Amino acid sequence: MVLRIERDRQRFREIVKGKIKQNFRDFISQGEMIGRQDGKIVSIPIPQIDLPRFRHGKNQGGGVGQGDGEVGDETNAGQPGDGHGHAGDAPGQHMFEVEVTLDELAQILGEELELPNIEPKGEKQIQDSSDRYTGIRTTGPESLRHSKRTYKRALKRQIAAGTYDPRDPRIIPIRDDMRYRARSESTSPRANAVIIYMMDVSGSMGDEQKEIVRIESFWIDTWLRNQYKEIEIRYIVHDAAAREVDRHTFYHLRESGGTKISSAYQLLSKILTEEYDVNEWNIYPFHFSDGDNWGSGDTELCVRLMEEQLIPVSNQFCYGQVESPYGSGQFLKDLRSHFKDDGRVVTSNIPDKNGIYESIRTFLGKGN
Amino acid sequence: MSLTPELTVWRDKIRAYAVGQGLDFFEVVFELLSWEQINEVAAFGGFPSRYPHWRFGMEFEHLSKSHAYGLSKIYELVINNDPSVAYLQESNEMVDQKLVMAHVYGHSDFFKNNIFFGHTNRKMIDTMAAHAARVRRHMDRFGQEKVEDFIDAVLSLENLIDPNRVFLDDKSNRVALPPEEEEPIQVGRIRAKEYLDPFVNPPSVLEEERQRLEREREERRRIPERPERDVLLFLIHFAPLERWQQDIVDIIREESYYFLPQMQTKIMNEGWASYWHTKIMTEFALDASEVLDYAEKCAGVFSMPPGNFNPYKVGLELFRDIERRWDRGQFGPAWQECEDYEAKANWDLGTGKGKEKIFEVRRLYNDITFLDTFLTPEFCNQQQLFVHRYNERTRRREISDREFDMVKAQLLGSLTNGGQPIIHVVESNYENRGELLLEHDHQGLDLDLGYARATMGNLQKVWRRPVHIHTYVDGKERIYSHDGSDFKETVVA
Structure with a gap:
């Protein structure tokens, strides 16, 4: 049954989304939202959605409570009309938390940044079979009993047998009435994607730079998860040598020393050839660095690796350059001059947190 | 859904017992609903339908969420209407259902007999449905956003009504006005012979005097003549509103007055219903096997x-x-x-x-x-x-x-005016600029300025000219003004 309130509820959700959109630029560059993620739900603080009234200030006057306690004891009594904020506070700035699903968030992201939907590569689909409890049978474990059908059958039987009394509606199923849920298999095509994040963790990448990478990758995850059913995420860090790490290490590791970007690309190439069949996977490598590489020889090696091994298998290859006080930023210039006309290589320069918005639009705006 | 045979039996028994005890209620129609439907009805303030507005949706989300987390459960919901309508949750146990039925008969008796409910509309379910239809029609004609924005603004003022008005003999919903017809102004003359008159009473002086008197009279001719506490009524009459906007204010005002006595009698109403459910349950309706469950429910309530x-x-x-x-x-x-x-x-x-x-x-x-x-x-x-x-x-x-x-x-x-500030309209031509002046009847508690600012902003949207409120903050006299963009404070010397 459809509830009449559904319309009002939808309207409320729209208003919430509207509020999120209004402040979306700020949300994008804020890291705190990531910390509020719990499974598929993110709670977002937004300016209150409330109907203001004339009311008395919060901590003024008193109230009446009931219970034990001496004069002077603390009480957690709520005042009549308990509210937020204090008299004389910055008006209208009360915050309110709403929960949105990652899907809704991705939808907002898509609308705000005008991101095109991704068409998964035609051949990169595999058949996926899954079992669903859609069938019915007459035997099975009690835990799978379909009560509604069971009782319906029992009711039919009792009415037919004339043992049903509407004034005393007792329905007792017997063995023959029992119905159980049964599994049936269904297959559907599925598009898979893998994101490989690579980050330069050499001495010149500071905490601020890493924070930018963290926020940006949160949004990339959110968007790509919305576009693909299954997503795998891998993390590679490198300085002069590269290795694969877990998520936590990726964002918190700090190394020192030089930078050889080719080491990461080599490892990436190895992972891709060994583990991901190009025909089945949509592949998204993202690389973040401050652009300082160990000499032009290594950069040439990188370009060659990209041309020969990485770009042909990837949907698109993304390079984000986070500005740092120590980095020269040379690598971005080199890539741009080499891959000027190649739509599969997307580069972006991120000067600070405020640059994240544009950078995401650049990375995800092509719909590859 | 209608009641099951077993519930019908119990309803009749409890009803008969309540009548025997002297309760005199409207007939009560019980409906059996799923918890989702109960939450829906509760979000609508007990009614099966309300005008479209997002805040009902927000309320529903809150209720559903707190229900899902097991934080709260709505026990009884009954509408002051003839017949009263009450809801039972279908998944509740029998002992709950009996308790709720007994409690509801207490409420219905209270609605019917308490004088503060005397003025309320007993066909409110129909009226609410009619309100919904009117608002929907306005939305179809003028656009959902536009109408909704206006409703938001007016809801922000919905508590600005006059609880005493319902006891006035004059039900005509008039605002106190100065008399329209006034005697023509008589300028005092000095008695003089006819031929001397133009010299004793020079026309230019007479004209000056007449203008002065007119100005004085104009000063006195204020709208409203006396401070008006029913701000919504005042707005209907004097704010530059279109017809549909007047209609919206009228709808919200009527609903406000309808809900008012429930706020004025919260303790009594719940006390009375509880008095009767405990009495009916323990004296009559409780089965021995239900005693423990019943005791537990009571302990909770x-x-x-x-x-x-x-x-x-x-x-x-x-x-x-x-x-x-x-x-x-x-x-x-x-x-x-x-x-x-x-x-x-x-x-x-x-x-x-x-x-x-x-x-x-x-x-x-x-x-x-x-x-x-x-x-x-x-x-x-x-x-x-x-x-x-x-x-x-x-x-x-x-x-x-x-x-x-x-x-x-x-x-x-804390019960005075439902714990809310008392506010009157005192002037509609403040500073001779067509601006609205409200006065906060300060009884020891300051206004929350954050809320006051937002509320004044909404009032300004309705009045369309700057609005002001006179109040005291930390014992100092202040006027706060909102002109649609800025909110500013003026110290009253």
Whole structure:
């Protein structure tokens, strides 16, 4: 049954989304939202959605409570009309938390940044079979009993047998009435994607730079998860040598020393050839660095690796350059001059947190 | 869904018992709903349909969420209407259903007999449906966003009505106006012979004098003539509104007046219904096998979470106290003046007027007069009532007093006007610029300025000219103004 309130509820959700959109630029560059993620739900603080009234200030006057306690004891009594904020506070700035699903968030992201939907590569689909409890049978474990059908059958039987009394509606199923849920298999095509994040963790990448990478990758995850059913995420860090790490290490590791970007690309190439069949996977490598590489020889090696091994298998290859006080930023210039006309290589320069918005639009705006 | 045969049987039994006890209610229609439907109805304030507005959706989300997390469960929902409509949750146990039915008959009796409900519309379910249709029509014609924005603005003012207006003889919804027809202005002349008159009373001087008098009269001719507490009514008459906007204000105002007595009698209404459900259940409807469950439910309903004030509990106990006192003759000067604690506690004249008295009380009182009249020091003590206050120094809320006088004063104070500030319109041509001036009747509590700012912003949208409110902050006289973009403070010298 459809509830009449559904319309009002939808309207409320729209208003919430509207509020999120209004402040979306700020949300994008804020890291705190990531910390509020719990499974598929993110709670977002937004300016209150409330109907203001004339009311008395919060901590003024008193109230009446009931219970034990001496004069002077603390009480957690709520005042009549308990509210937020204090008299004389910055008006209208009360915050309110709403929960949105990652899907809704991705939808907002898509609308705000005008991101095109991704068409998964035609051949990169595999058949996926899954079992669903859609069938019915007459035997099975009690835990799978379909009560509604069971009782319906029992009711039919009792009415037919004339043992049903509407004034005393007792329905007792017997063995023959029992119905159980049964599994049936269904297959559907599925598009898979893998994101490989690579980050330069050499001495010149500071905490601020890493924070930018963290926020940006949160949004990339959110968007790509919305576009693909299954997503795998891998993390590679490198300085002069590269290795694969877990998520936590990726964002918190700090190394020192030089930078050889080719080491990461080599490892990436190895992972891709060994583990991901190009025909089945949509592949998204993202690389973040401050652009300082160990000499032009290594950069040439990188370009060659990209041309020969990485770009042909990837949907698109993304390079984000986070500005740092120590980095020269040379690598971005080199890539741009080499891959000027190649739509599969997307580069972006991120000067600070405020640059994240544009950078995401650049990375995800092509719909590859 | 209609009731199951078993529930029908119990409804009839409980109904008959309640009638036998002297309850006089509107017929009650019970409907059996799923928890989702109950939440829906609750979000609509008890009604099956309301005008489209997002806040009902917001309320529904809150209710569904707190239900899902097991934080709250709606027990009873009953509409003041003839017939009353009440809802039972289909997944509840039998003992819950009986309890709710007994409780609801108590409410319905209260709605029908309490004088503060006397003016309410007893066909409100139909009226609400009609309101919904009117608002939908406006939305179709003028656009959802536009109408919704206006509703938002007016809802922000919905508590600005006059609780006393419902008792006026004049039901015509007029605002006090200065008389339209006035005697023509007579300028005083000095008596003189006709041929001397132009010299004794020069026309230019006479004209000057006439203009001066006219200005004075204009000063006096204010709208409203007296401060008007029904701000919504004032806006209907004097704000530059289109027809559909007037209609919206009218709808919201009517609903506000309808809900008003429920706020004025919260403690009594719940106390009365609880009095009857406990009586009916324990004397009659409870099956031996249900006693434990019933006791547990009661413990929940009447619990006093440390420090909180539970209207169900206080109302119930106060009705019982009144019944006990009038049964034993514990009233009147002789009892009040008795200073012997022992004698006072054991006072029993065998008067036996308890039942009669509580029926009278449920007819004639509201929460304020109820507590003012029947709260006794003994009761306060028994119920462990105390006053709490925010301590600026320790930055926490503390128990500040247990004295009877203080508790009573605080209780009555916080019930006055439902705990909301009292506000009047005093001028509609403030500073001779067509601006609106409100006055906050300051009774010791300052306004919350954050909320005041937002509310003034909404008022400005309705009035369309700058709006002002006169109030006191920290004991200093202030006028706050909103002109649609800025909110500013003026110190009154």
